[in-house]
Amino acid sequence: MSGLSDAQRTDVTAAVEQLAWTVVREKLELNRDAGPHSDVPEADLRRMWLAALTSLLAIRDSAEQLAASAALSAAQRGADYPAIGAAAGMTRQGARRKWPGLVGLSDERQRKLTWWNRRGDQFAQCVRAVLATSVEGPRLAALRERLDDIEQAGPAQRIDALDLALVDAHAVAVGVPAPVEPIAEHASGLLAALTADADAAMNSHSSLVTRACGRGDCPAEPVVELWRSDYRFDGHRPVPACRAHAVEALAQPATRIVAAYQPDVALSVLAEAHGEG
Numbered sequence: 155m156s157g158l159s160d161a162q163r164t165d166v167t168a169a170v171e172q173l174a175w176t177v178v179r180e181k182l183e184l185n186r187d188a189g190p191h192s193d194v195p196e197a198d199l200r201r202m203w204l205a206a207l208t209s210l211l212a213i214r215d216s217a218e219q220l221a222a223s224a225a226l227s228a229a230q231r232g233a234d235y236p237a238i239g240a241a242a243g244m245t246r247q248g249a250r251r252k253w254p255g256l257v258g259l260s261d262e263r264q265r266k267l268t269w270w271n272r273r274g275d276q277f278a279q280c281v282r283a284v285l286a287t288s289v290e291g292p293r294l295a296a297l298r299e300r301l302d303d304i305e306q307a308g309p310a311q312r313i314d315a316l317d318l319a320l321v322d323a324h325a326v327a328v329g330v331p332a333p334v335e336p337i338a339e340h341a342s343g344l345l346a347a348l349t350a351d352a353d354a355a356m357n358s359h360s361s362l363v364t365r366a367c368g369r370g371d372c373p374a375e376p377v378v379e380l381w382r383s384d385y386r387f388d389g390h391r392p393v394p395a396c397r398a399h400a401v402e403a404l405a406q407p408a409t410r411i412v413a414a415y416q417p418d419v420a421l422s423v424l425a426e427a428h429g430e431g
C-alpha cells in the first residue's frame with residue numbers, strides 16, 4: 155500500500171498482532187500474559203492459533219468497514235476518486251469499483267453536509283438552549299430526538315436526520331406562544347434565524363416571485379422574511395423585509411426571521427438587531 159514507510163507498516167502489523175491476541179485472551183478467557191509460549195501444551199496452542207485466525211479475520215472485516223466509512227467521509231469533504239485511489243493504493247477505477255457512488259453526492263446533499271460541517275455545532279448548541287429554556291411539549295421532544303439522531307448518525311444518514319431536525323426547529327422557532335423569558339426568547343429567535351440560513355444555504359430554489367420590502371413603498375431589496383407569532387400582519391404570511399426594516403422590526407417581541415434570501419444573511423441581521431453586528 156502506498157503512503158506508509160516500511161517502519162510504519164511494521165508498527166501497524168505489531169499493533170494488529172497485539173490487538174488480535176487481546177481478542178484471543180478475551181475469547182478464551184485467558185489471563186493477561188497468556189500467549190503462544192513454548193511451555194504451553196500443544197492442544198492449548200492449537201486452540202490459541204485458531205482463535206488468533208478468527209480474530210485476525212474479524213479485524214480485517216472491521217478495517218474494511220472502517221475504510222469504506224473513511225472513503226465516504228473523505229469524499230464528502232471533496233476527495234475525488236483519483237485521490238481516494240491514491241490513498242488506498244489502487245487506481246481511480248479500482249476505488250470506484252470498490253466504493254461506488256461516493257463522489258457525485260447530489261449538489262443539494264453536498265450543500266447540506268457543508269452547512270452541517272460549518273454550522274452544526276452552533277445549531278446543536280442553539281437547539282439545546284431552546285430545550286433548556288422552553289416549556290417541554292411534543293415539538294420540543296421531537297426536536298430533542300432529532301438532535302440525538304443527527305449526532306449518532308453516520309455521514310450518509312446525517313443529511314436525512316438534519317432535514318427532519320430543520321423542519322422541527324422551524325416549527326419550534328415560530329411556534330406560539332413565544333416565550334416570555336428574555337433568554338428563552340433570544341434562543342428561539344436565534345434558532346429561527348439559523349434555520350432560515352440553513353434553508354437558504356441548502357436549497358437552490360430561487361424566489362421566482364418578485365418581492366418587495368413589506369414596509370410600504372420601501373425601495374430596498376428584501377433580504378429576509380419576518381413572522382410575528384402574536385400579530386397577523388399581511389394576513390397570515392411571513393413578510394419580506396429589507397435589512398434596515400428587518401433590524402427595526404426585530405426590536406418587537408416575538409418577531410422571528412423565518413426565511414433568508416441569501417445564505418448567512420439571517421444570522422447577520424439578527425446580530426445587528428441585537429447590537430452585535
Ligand SMILES: [Zn+2]
Binds near residue numbers: 367368374397398
Ligand atoms: Zn424596507
